[in-house]
Amino acid sequence: MSVDYKATVFLPKTDFPMRAGLPQMEPRLIERWQKIGLYRKMREVAKGRPLFVLHDGPPYANGHLHIGHALNKTLKDVVTRSQQMLGKDSNYVPGWDCHGLPIEWKVEEEYRAAGRNKDEVPINDFRAECRRYAEKWVAIQSEEFRRLGVEGDWDRPYLTMAYEAEAIIAAELQKFARTGQLYRGSKPVMWSVVEKTALAEAEIEYHDYQSDTIFVRFPVVKAGDPALDGASVVIWTTTPWTMPGNRAICYSDRISYGLYEVTDAPEGNWAAKGQKLILADALAEGVLKAAKVDGYERLTGVPGEALAGGICAHPLRGQGYEFDVPLLAGDHVTDDAGTGFVHTAPGHGADDFEAWMDNARELSARGIDTTIPFTVDDDGFFTKEAPGFEGRRIITDTGEKGDANQAVIDALAAAGMMVARGRLKHQYPHSWRSKKPIIFRNTPQWFIHMDRDIDGKGDSLRARSLKAIDETAFYPAGGQNRLRSMIQNKPDWVVSRQRAWGVPIAVFRHKETGELAPGPDFAGSDDLAQRIRDAFMAEGADAWFAEGAKERFLTGLVNDLEPWEQVRDILDVWFDSGSTHAFVLEQRPDLKWPADVYLEGTDQHRGWFHSSLIESCGTRGRAPYDAVITHGFTMAEDGRKMSKSLGNQVFPQDVIDQSGADILRLWVVSTDYAEDQRIGPEILKTTTDAYRKMRNTVRWMLGTLDGYDGTAMPLAEMPELERLMLHRLAELDRLVRDSYRVYDFKRIVAAMIQFMTVDLSAFYFDVRKDAVYCDAPDSPRRKAALYVVDRLFHSVVTWLAPMMPFTMEEAWLARHPSEDWSVHLELFPEVPVDWLDAALAEKWEIVRDVRRVVTGALELERAQKRIGSSLQAHPTVHVSGEAVKAYEGLDAAEIFITSGATLTTDAAPADAFRLPDVAGVAVVPGLAGGEKCERCWRQLPEVGHVPGHEAVCQRCADAVETIQGAAA
Incomplete structure (x- = not known):
């Protein structure tokens, strides 16, 4: 009787397809997860475990996701899923930043396109449109994040525009007011004429810009050396329009200066024969060359003591600029470029402001008026405090150069004070939204003190923040120094914006005394704060802008309402997002304060990491996080920045539609995310090849385990080869757990690819196919092999589940069909330590x-x-x-x-x-x-x-x- 021997061979059998078909399969799994309530089940199975909280940094709700969003949210998802499978209750609550200029700007664009004027619309009507715009994009982005495989509390995300959030944000600001840390001051801030608001450093990017440059003479009025009589100090600036705001000249004691006389110059040249110019010796030749001087002589050196206490005349003296211009020593002055002297306009630059304020007391004692002028208004026009130039414009509404620069240059030339001019292409700050250049201008703003004693014990916000940085873990470690340097050098925090959409600075200010309500000296602070909080909880921050708000909140708390002005500025959105720990972590019982970790891009050292740290240290004395993870930016395949003009953008939606979210996720976890990463067709092809190899390894295991009942076998009875594989599992268990704990995903991916393709597919499975296919069912060798393959499958699929949630769910269900269970409800399997056998591994x-x-x-x-x-x-x-x-x-x-x-x-x-x-x-x-x-x-x-x-x-x-x- 003939036998069909082929029918007796135990060939792999599985419905798990070789071709993944991820773009079609993944949406079905998302639907399944929603149907079984996966998020809720994850919370249920984790009940009673230690909490692990990754607090989500809120993206802006104003557009489709880009590749940076995909990288960021995938990393967060891998962190929270892996911590859950390590035995924690790792709840992820997504959030959105809904206020501020990004959204207000988009709504204004819609207004402009429709021929509407925002200023003609009642403020709360405009705010309602901003709210609707944000709601639309929250819904869109939520679906896009879910399609990426990110699991979280999507039904209850946090929104900075939620009424409760707005109430708590306002209350957080009031805490600074009540402890005397909030003040109204005047400082130069980065100002967008196009957007008509102050900007934070995090809202700035640098682009090439061509500036007019001028060399200008300041005649010496008084000096410590008679040799300088009749001489002029020469300054160089790339912003001629700031000359009306000049109030001083800074020099350095470390620089060698000389007195130079022009001995030969062309007829009609600005730098004329006989002029005596004071210049840094290292720069004199270049300056005189730029001035087209044919001959010159260095008459004498000019030591620092000759400059100390010196006075110059403003180059436009006699035209409304009759004040003295003092010479001030400044640490920021160098002889790298220019003349060795720095034209100092305290209303137009941070260094200028600091130098002026550092010397203000001494200057006042000398009879010099230290008032900083407001030479430029919100729209970029010169004010009457710039005599002779009122109405001239620095930057137009569209971000183009106005007529101010040329007007100032012409006036200086007419006064005979120009030495030379030129043009310079350099990196200049621009708004990252409008892409237009900004200016530095002196404006009244609201600030939070960085160095004021908070509690009477010498504890300042800066000192608290630096201490908190030292107590925080950073991944990678270099992030600590980066954040520390930013805090060390940070000026007082500008928290006000002159916009409409956001949380208001909900305080009142006495017009005569400057007292704040609520504030440290206001008797009704508690009652006022509670009134505002209750109103915001019920109506949102719109309550502040409603008619009669001043009467509503202050009546009964002050005797006379008239002297109290209601602050109409809104809070910088960085204060909003910096307060999320207060209205998310502290308010939700399923979370905790502080968070275990914050995870964002490296730009957030000056953004969300930064503002959250300062806000929390100012109100609670410590950081709102125990650890900070940072990732780099995603570049094109050739290493260049992605841009529409270069046509090298990679959109996450396209990758998902073509290849699947798991391919994109595998790319994310394969990269060294701490550095800038690259993505493009060839890189994704390599990722797909790696995915295919891992998938086929899983598929072989599934096919081989068809019909296997899970019968265990004592370790001592197993063949050496099986014991070797269990040893490798135990080794990998340590590596996987340790790497997930320190967020080193690329180490896991590299180890798993090596293990699955080299140790398993090319070795163990290759050797054991004969036994598994052809041994008798009761063969100890076959039983041992099936047991080990089962252990391999269970470990590999769970270890990879946080990274490739769709594929590993598909594989898990192929092995363990269930109506309501998921691999994402599993823990990483416990691997017995006695599986480790170093001697056996060495032999093999x-x-x-x-x-x-x-x-x-x-x-x-x-x-x-x-x-x-x-x-x-x-x-x-x-x-x-x-x-x-x-x-x-x-x-x-x-x-x-x-x-x-x-x-x-x-x-x-x-x-x-x-x-x-x-x-x-x-x-x-x-x-x-x-x-x-x-x-x-x-x-x-x-x-x-x-x-x-x-x-x-x-x-x-x-x-x-x-x-x-x-x-x-």
Whole structure:
């Protein structure tokens, strides 16, 4: 009776497809997760575990997601999922930044396109449109994040525009007011004429810009050396329009200066013969060349003491600029460029302001007026405090240069004070929204003190923040120094904006005394704060802008309402997002304060990490996080920045539609995210290839485990090869857990790809296919192999689930079908420590090295057409005694996947095959004797001599009879 031997082979069987079809499969899984309530189930199974909180930094709700969003949210999702599977209750609550200029600007664009004027619309009507705009994009972005596979509380996200959030943000600002940390001051701020608001450093980007440059004379009125009588100090500036705001000139004691006389110059030249100019010696030649001077002489050196206390005349003296211009020593002055002197307009630059204020007391004592003028208004026009230039404009509404620069240059030339002019292309600050240049201008704003004593014990906001940085873990560690340097050098925090959409600075200010309500000296602070909080909770921040708000909040708390002015400025959105810890972490019972970790891009050292730190330190004395993770920016494949003009943008939606979210996620976790990463077609192709190899490994395991009942086997009864694989699992368990704990995902990916493709597919599975397919069902070797494959599957799928949630869910359900369960409800499996066996691993390093040489020899034989399959071979392997010992008790032919093998310590012939990196191993290929077994394909002498089963070997004959007996 003939036997269908092929039907008795245990070939892999699975419905898990080789081709992933992720773009079609992933939406079905998202639907399944929503149907079974995966997020809720995750919370239920984790109840009672230690909380782990990654607090979400809020993106702006104003457009489709870009590749940076995909990177950021994927990293967050991997963190929260992995912490959940490590045994924590890792709840993720997504959030959005809904206020401020990004959204207000978009609504204004819609207004302009429709020919509408925002200023003609009641403020709360305009705010309602901003709210609707934000709501629309929150909904769109929420779906896009979910499509990426990000799991979280999408039904209850936090929004900075939620009424409760607005109430708490306002209350947080009032805490600064009540402790005396909030003040109204006048300082130069970065101002966008186009957007008509002050901007924070985080809202600035730098672009090439061509500036007019001028060299200008300031005649010396008073100096410590008579030799300087009749001389002029020369300054250089790239912003001629700031000259009406000049109030001083800064020099440096570290710079060598000289007095230079022009001895020869062309007729009508600005720098004329006989003029005496004071210049830094290192820069004099360049200045005089720019001034087209034909001859000059250095008359004498000018030491610092000759400049100290000196007075110059403003170059436009006699035209409304009759004040003295003092010479001030300044640490910021260098002789790298310019003249060695810095034109100082305290209303137009941070260094200028600091130098002026540092000397204000001494200057006042000398009778010099230290008032900082307001020379430029909100729209970029000169005011009457810039005599002769009122109405001239620095920058237009569209961000173009106005007529102010030329007007100032013409006036200086007419006054005979120009020395030279030119143009300079350099990096200049621009608004990242309008992409237009900004200006520095003195404006009344609201500030939070960085160095004021908060509690009477010498504790300032800066000191608290620096201490908190030292107590925070940073991944990578370099983030700590970056944030520290920003806090060390940070000026007082400008928290006000002159806009409409946001949380107001909800305080009142006494017009005569400057007292704040609520404030440190206001008797009704508690009642007022509670009134405002209650109103905002019920109506949102719109309550502040409603008619009669002043009367509503102050009546009964002050005797006379008239002297109190209601502050109409809104809070910088960085204060909003910096307060999220207060209205999210502290208010939700499913979260905790402080967070375990914040995770954002490196730009957030000056953004959200920064504002959250300062806000929390000012109100609570410590950071709102225990750790900070930062990632770099995503560049195009060639390393250039992505841009529409270059056509090198990669959109996450396109990658997902073409390849699937798991491919995009695998790219994310494969990168060194701490640095800038690259993405493009070739990089994604490499990622897809890696994914395919891992998927096929999982598929083989699933097929092999078809029908396996999970029967365990004692470790001591297992073959060495199975014990080796369990040892590797135990090693990987340590690596995976340790790496997830420190957020090093690329280390896990690299280790898993190596393990799945080299250790499993190319070695263990390759060797064990024969036993798994052809051994009898009750074979201890086969049982051990199936047990190990089951353990491998369980570990690999759970370890990779945080990174590739769709694929690993698909694989899990193929092995464990369920109506309401998910791999994402599992924990990482406990791997017994006694699986570790370093001595066995060391021995098998020798075994595998020998195998590599044999494999290389057989590949050459196959290439030469001397064999078709390795099972046709019987190699003779010349090895050392150590290798022979390593192979004791092992079936060398099984390991080599040959039908026979001979190991010998005899000297190898010269033409034997060798590998240069494996010493002491040489292979002489040979053909196996006997016939081919129809079932296992091994070529053995016994085939044809097994009674009743002449077509197969003895092992296969026994297996077939066992199978037939079980079937009977």
